[in-house]
């Protein structure tokens with residue numbers, strides 16, 4: 001049984017989905033206001049995960065690569081160029097798209113002047129939309145980010161797409177990406193993860 005520390009609907013939800021897709025048992029723990037959480041995750045960020053041996057894992061990409069390799073998942077290509085491409089898109093999600101959304105969250109919470117907030121958030125949202133266009137370009141050639149099967153990159157992107165509802169500015173997502181997101185949201189593991197984060 002894995003222990004997974006999450007914030008409801010945060011990026012940690014992708015790990016919640018992945019553990020289910022890998023047929024692993026998971027105890028989902030709400031990290032919000034959890035005393036001592038920084039002794040598990042020094043930055044205070046989720047996801048954090050503890051395995052049955054007591055090994056502690058933080059940082060989404062490291063957790064995903066660990067789980068895929070440990071559970072011998074076909075999602076992680078063995079051939080070097082394919083593996084590098086998979087990691088490229090994983091880090092596109094985690095280190096390009098996610099920080100672009102983080103800027104929106106940051107501006108939404110710290111900018112108090114309404115006109116300044118509208119301007120800065122519009123610029124930040126344009127960057128997020130630009131990144132969704134990169135996803136759209138990829139999905140114009142194939143149904144999912146890794147080919148014809150949903151993979152963890154699709155799941156991560158679908159989790160981020162759910163954040164659009166929090167902002168008073170428009171993020172544009174193309175039709176192919178919207179179809180991919182709908183398929184991810186229909187996955188039983190995605191639905192189960194959503195339920196498990198209703199604390």
Ligand SMILES: N[C@@H](CCC(=O)N[C@@H](CS)C(=O)NCC(=O)O)C(=O)O
Pocket residue numbers: 007010011012043044045046047058059060061094
């Ligand atoms: N570098 C970390 C960042 C994770 C991250 O930004 N998590 C957000 C939720 S999506 C979080 O916990 N933010 C609250 C905080 O950092 O205190 C990773 O990739 O796992």
